[in-house]
Amino acid sequence: MSRFAALALLCIASLLWACPPSPSAPADNLCAAPEDNTEVISQQGGLSVSQADFDAELSAIPERARARYQQDRERGELINRILLNKALFKKVKEEGLLDDPAVRNSARLAAEKAYVNALFKQLEATAVSDEAVQAHYEENKARFARPMARARHILVKDEQLATDLLSKIKAGDDFAALAEQHSEDRGSKQRGGELPWSTRDRWVKEFGDAAFGLEVNQVSELVKTKYGFHIIQLLEKRDRQPMEEVRPGIERLLSRNAVRDYREAVRGELGLPAPGAARAGKLPPNPHGAGKALKLPAPSKKSAAQPAAAGAAGNQTKSGSAAGK
Numbered sequence: 001m002s003r004f005a006a007l008a009l010l011c012i013a014s015l016l017w018a019c020p021p022s023p024s025a026p027a028d029n030l031c032a033a034p035e036d037n038t039e040v041i042s043q044q045g046g047l048s049v050s051q052a053d054f055d056a057e058l059s060a061i062p063e064r065a066r067a068r069y070q071q072d073r074e075r076g077e078l079i080n081r082i083l084l085n086k087a088l089f090k091k092v093k094e095e096g097l098l099d100d101p102a103v104r105n106s107a108r109l110a111a112e113k114a115y116v117n118a119l120f121k122q123l124e125a126t127a128v129s130d131e132a133v134q135a136h137y138e139e140n141k142a143r144f145a146r147p148m149a150r151a152r153h154i155l156v157k158d159e160q161l162a163t164d165l166l167s168k169i170k171a172g173d174d175f176a177a178l179a180e181q182h183s184e185d186r187g188s189k190q191r192g193g194e195l196p197w198s199t200r201d202r203w204v205k206e207f208g209d210a211a212f213g214l215e216v217n218q219v220s221e222l223v224k225t226k227y228g229f230h231i232i233q234l235l236e237k238r239d240r241q242p243m244e245e246v247r248p249g250i251e252r253l254l255s256r257n258a259v260r261d262y263r264e265a266v267r268g269e270l271g272l273p274a275p276g277a278a279r280a281g282k283l284p285p286n287p288h289g290a291g292k293a294l295k296l297p298a299p300s301k302k303s304a305a306q307p308a309a310a311g312a313a314g315n316q317t318k319s320g321s322a323a324g325k
Contacts, residue, residue: 042079047086127258128251137243150236151211152193155185162229
């Protein structure tokens with residue numbers, strides 16, 4: 001392929017990334033704006049950018065990064081990018097490269113892939129509904145079982161001081177205030193001694209055993225560890241990770257399963273072997289019969305019920321406190 005042909009393909013692919021064409025769209029009109037959204041928002045060098053152009057380019061950007069393009073500077077940069085793509089595509093047309101068979105074929109394949117990706121995004125959006133996420137969580141509660149506790153403590157090396165502080169707490173003095181004033185754990189004293197959620201094994205054994213043996217709001221007796229003497233108060237306890245904490249992992253799982261199930265349904269409809277079957281010398285016949293159509297499944301709770309390691313989401317990190325190992 002010539003250098004100009006390669007340039008043409010890059011320009012077309014860039015435009016298709018933002019707005020894939022309809023199957024019937026002419027090759028020189030790959031990104032025509034919809035008739036109901038042609039408001040011109042920028043013009044330069046005989047080229048114009050419509051609101052539809054901007055929206056299409058924005059949709060190709062990961063959703064978490066889109067908010068920044070509401071600011072004038074970033075919005076202007078995106079508009080300039082669209083203008084540059086349009087100028088490059090104009091050069092492609094002037095060179096007559098839209099008639100190059102290799103370029104047209106590559107553009108067609110790129111358009112097909114863009115449509116398939118759009119289909120997958122639609123499947124993923126359906127698969128990760130609140131209902132599907134909740135269903136997966138309820139059906140796989142055992143996978144999210146992870147006893148955790150949240151506590152606060154006061155750490156001092158002097159046993160007599162620890163005994164005096166414990167007496168003050170039992171007499172009604174404020175635990176957080178005493179922690180800020182006396183605790184030698186620099187990682188937690190400014191937070192009134194509070195530690196993040198933790199599993200028992202993330203703390204040194206003596207501390208973990210004592211904390212998990214308390215009732216909520218109960219204060220321990222003195223607990224001796226290699227760091228000194230601790231006074232511990234249990235703030236919260238839970239048996240499993242809450243759904244909102246593991247939701248991102250569940251959503252990723254359901255998205256993958258929805259695309260996989262749909263892809264495999266189409267593979268079965270065509271009678272195609274599983275990936276790697278040809279290399280293994282295994283080419284099973286079409287289980288549905290040659291040419292027999294298979295109704296493609298809509299995303300459902302079937303995907304949600306797949307046993308998977310979504311529970312790995314939300315892994316606890318070390319607190320950096322003296323209570324940790």
